Amino acid sequence: MSQARTYAHGQQHPIKLYLVVWGWLFILSTFSYLVDYFGLHGYLRWSLILLFMMLKAGLIVAVFMHMAWERLALIYAILLPPTLVLVFVGIMVFEADYTLLTRVTFFAAGQ
């Protein structure tokens, strides 16, 4: 019970904060949809998509999931491990390029 009482009144923030974040998520989603609607392509498209994606993810994790108010011990325990996936992404970019190269070579030779 004493434990329950300690946590039961945590994370009190004004409603306005959530409404503002909600509004920003709508705006950012509209922007990312417009990237497709106007048919932007190439590096401009990819960088805009990634930018809006990271901003939305950041707002959700920081405010909606209250990560901004947690202690660093929890923040790093949760947010650092997923960055290892980025290392894996790097590895697989090389691997996929190699697979593509062999396919191009092999299928071109067969024709």
Add this chain to the structure above:
Amino acid sequence: MNKVQEAIVRPSGWRGIVADWSGDQRAFKNVSWGKAMMWIFLLSDTFIFGLFLLSYMTVRMSTIVPWPNPSEVFALTIGDRKMPLILIAIMTFILISSSGTMAMAVNFGYRRDRVKTAVLMLLTAALGATFVGMQAFEWTKLIVEGVRPWGNPWGAPQFGSSFFLITGFHGTHVSIGVIFLAIIARKVLRGDFDRERRGFFTSRKGNYEIVEIMGLYWHFVDLVWVFIFALFYLW
């Protein structure tokens, strides 16, 4: 009890991390075990979705057949106009709105406003169910058009397997979230957390923190959709 708590001031910053993680104590000081466990579960789920998206990247990069254009595949004709990706955009807005209502439910939960919390949670569940319904519509449309996990009429056959795997797993998460929301909303409405009624399975006294833990799961589902929307539908 409060005096003891005030006597111990935890250091912050890097010193705080070292102090919190040092031996023979709980690492997460002001987070209950329920919340810590939900975060750790979400971390493992992050790896699952991260690797799904990674495998999608790998097959898309390595195929010599052109990838179907998602902008056209997911276009809908409304009236006379062909709107690119419009269904997915609407689904995105619905899921974001459900995240908004969920965040407000958590807030009203900590204010011990029983009815508002339950209503907002049920609204969240309704938006989530709408999302799943639209996804069922989308799946039906694509299956009718001939998309299968092993092929499709427009290009690289890996498109189907990536699509069904990623959106299917996400849709399952949303469906489980809707059930989870309904169960907790019923408990809130019944006043379980005001009267400290004991749980059916656990015999433990619950409190409004479960609404926040539930919220973490729901926001995570929204978070995953942000990545799927950007990397699968828009890329």
